[in-house]
Amino acid sequence: MKTRRHPLPLLAALLCAGLANTPAATAAEHIVKMLNNGKDGAMTFEPTFVKAAVGDTVVFTPTDKAAHNSASLLLPAGAKPWKGAADTEVKVKLEKEGVYLYACEPHKVMGMVGVIQAGKPVNLADAKAAAAKEQASFVVGKDRFDKALAQVK
Numbered sequence: 001m002k003t004r005r006h007p008l009p010l011l012a013a014l015l016c017a018g019l020a021n022t023p024a025a026t027a028a029e030h031i032v033k034m035l036n037n038g039k040d041g042a043m044t045f046e047p048t049f050v051k052a053a054v055g056d057t058v059v060f061t062p063t064d065k066a067a068h069n070s071a072s073l074l075l076p077a078g079a080k081p082w083k084g085a086a087d088t089e090v091k092v093k094l095e096k097e098g099v100y101l102y103a104c105e106p107h108k109v110m111g112m113v114g115v116i117q118a119g120k121p122v123n124l125a126d127a128k129a130a131a132a133k134e135q136a137s138f139v140v141g142k143d144r145f146d147k148a149l150a151q152v153k
Contacts, residue, residue: 027055032114034060034068034104041141043107045070045114049148054097054119060090067106073113074101074130076123094118099127099152101134101145108134111141115148124152 030050038044043066050058060070070090071083076098084090086106094100097119104112113134115127131145138144 027057028052030056030058032058032060032070033063034070034112036064036066040144040147041111043104043110043112043141044144045102045104045112048114048144049151050114050116051151051153052094052116052118054094056094056118058092058094058116060084060092062087062089068104068112069106070102071105072100072102073134074099074123074127076100076118098123099149101127101130103134109137109139111135111138111144113141113144113148115145115152117152121152124149127152 030052032050033046035044035046036042038046040046040048052058062068065087067086069084069086069088072081075081076096079096079098079100082090082092094116099121100116100118102114102116128149131149135142135145
């Protein structure tokens with residue numbers, strides 16, 4: 001008498017293996033600290049540049065309480081803008097490929113800005129133009145966008 005194998009365990013194993021390889025299962029979380037003082041000087045995000053994958057999440061953490069927030073300045077086409085409240089953690093899921101520019105609104109003039117690259121930098125020219133325009137109004141930290149954008153590959 002032949003033993004017949006039931007296909008359900010094999011199907012379940014294949015399904016689980018497939019789910020384990022989906023972007024949601026492999027998405028990373030990147031922590032960006034909002035600081036009064038960091039390695040780049042006063043009023044800074046650390047790190048200033050984050051290279052991520054589409055589907056990853058960036059968490060802006062108010063390490064130092066000083067009315068810091070995170071707000072998007074320039075986004076890839078179709079990405080959702082964000083604006084966090086002062087001294088509040090903000091989680092941003094990167095759903096579109098490209099370069100994201102952001103700032104702490106109260107301290108933008110002090111160069112408290114940062115750059116995120118998700119996947120390929122499809123909007124790099126737009127990001128560089130927007131960064132140059134923003135930096136023109138900075139009192140200090142005038143090269144922070146330039147340094148961060150130099151890391152985009």
